[in-house]
Amino acid sequence: MAKKLVVIDTDCGIDDAQAIIMALAAPDVQVLGVTCVFGNAAVDDVCQNVLRVLSVCEREGIPVFRGSGGPLVRDSMSCTDHFGSDGLGDVIEDKDPRWEEKIQREHAANAMIRLVCENQNQVSLVALGPLTNLALAVRLDPSFPQKLKDLYIMGGNTEGKGNVTLCAEFNFAMDPESAYVVLEEFLCPTYIASWEYACRNALTWEFFEELINQDAPAARFMKTITSKCSAYSKEAMRNKRDVYFGPCFVSYDAYAMAACIDGSVVTESVECPVRVELQGSIARxxxxxxxxxxxxxxHSVIVLTKCDVAKFGRLLMESLRQPCKK
Incomplete structure (x- = not known):
């Protein structure tokens, strides 16, 4: 059976790293390329983080492309230090001084268009960060979305519960105009793993401890980058997630990736039109x-609502038993 072709667009923080590792571990998935965007960290840090993840999984042959360093229209909000200033927990000391030589010269948006045009109606695009590169791609080539097989987005919210502002989720809040463009102009089948979806299908902290304490390179890497990060501490100060949903372990971006890898992980969804609010101080x-x-x-999108948490947990657990040769 032919492998599922995937392009990953990421602002590679810790949860993005987990999602990328999940894709690399999937035996029926071929990652054509990874495109980088600002978000959890500056775009140069994101590029280095992706290279690090690929190196840990011994998959350095996958091309990495640098994309947008800021939002489509307005000035960028400050990148949060939720996952540390570098996006991977500020624990990696042996930075690669020659990392830039390993990044492709082609811009991420152009690379997206090319990879999809070379494999029309076969590529699943998984967007894990602000949607700036996707918005640029549709501006450069208005026919780009119709050449995709489908689009999976981790972002947005469904109940007006925000995690960086009162009413908005991080990825959409970082570039609302791009989120608006994508959800208005990408008419391909689109699946949205919202903030609430991830939090309502959370795992336990006991599961997290078992996950990172496996004896494998990827698990050891995940244990290292989460070791000093308050976002991965059960004892951390109560944040908005805890107030809304209670204490739990949530690997946000992995929910979108899991849906792409195995659609049976999703057990319930809602199909309806959506729109991103661009005005106002509260709801933007x-x-x-x-x-x-x-x-x-x-045009409607599929908003994911419930997943098979046990099956999702197995995907996470198995993904950290890497590297696994293909």
Whole structure:
């Protein structure tokens, strides 16, 4: 059986690293390339983080492309230090001084377009960060979305619960205009793993301890980069996630990747039009679900609501038993 072709667009923080590792471990997935965008860290740090993840999994042959260093229109919000200033927990000391030589010269948006054009209607695009590269791609080539097989997005929110602002999720809040463009103009099948979806299908901290204490290179890497990060501490100060959903372990980006790898992980979803709010001091960047056809849009997306948590947990656990040769 032919492998599923995947392009990953990422702002590689710790949860992105886990999602990338999950894709690399999937036996029926071929990662054509990884495109980098600002978000959890500056785009140069993101590029280095992706190279590090590929190196840990012994998959350095996968091309990495540098993309946008800021949002489509407005000034960038400050990148948070949720995963440390470098996106991977500020624990990696042996930085590669020649990392830039390993990044492809082609811009991420152009690479996306080329890889999809070379494999029309075969590529699943998995977007794990702000959607700036995707918005640039559709501006450069308006026919780009219709050449995709499908699109999986980790981002947005469905209940008005925000994690960086009162009402908006991080990836959409970092570049609301790009999120708006993508959800208006990408008419391919689109699956959204929202912030609430991830949090409502969370795993336990006991599972997390078992996950990172496996005897394998990828698990040891994940244990290292989470070791000093408060986002991966059960004892950390209560944050918005804990207030809304209770204490739990959530590997956000892995939920979108799992849905792409194995659709049976998703057990319930809602199909409806959505729109990203661009105005206001409170709701800017919030994703609104139109369950009553108020917007009269012709295009709907699939908003994921429930998953098989046991199956998702198995995908996570198995993914950290790397490197595994293909």
């Amino acid at each position: 960047g919030m994703m609104a679900l139109d369950r009553t056809d108020t917007l009269k849009k012709s």
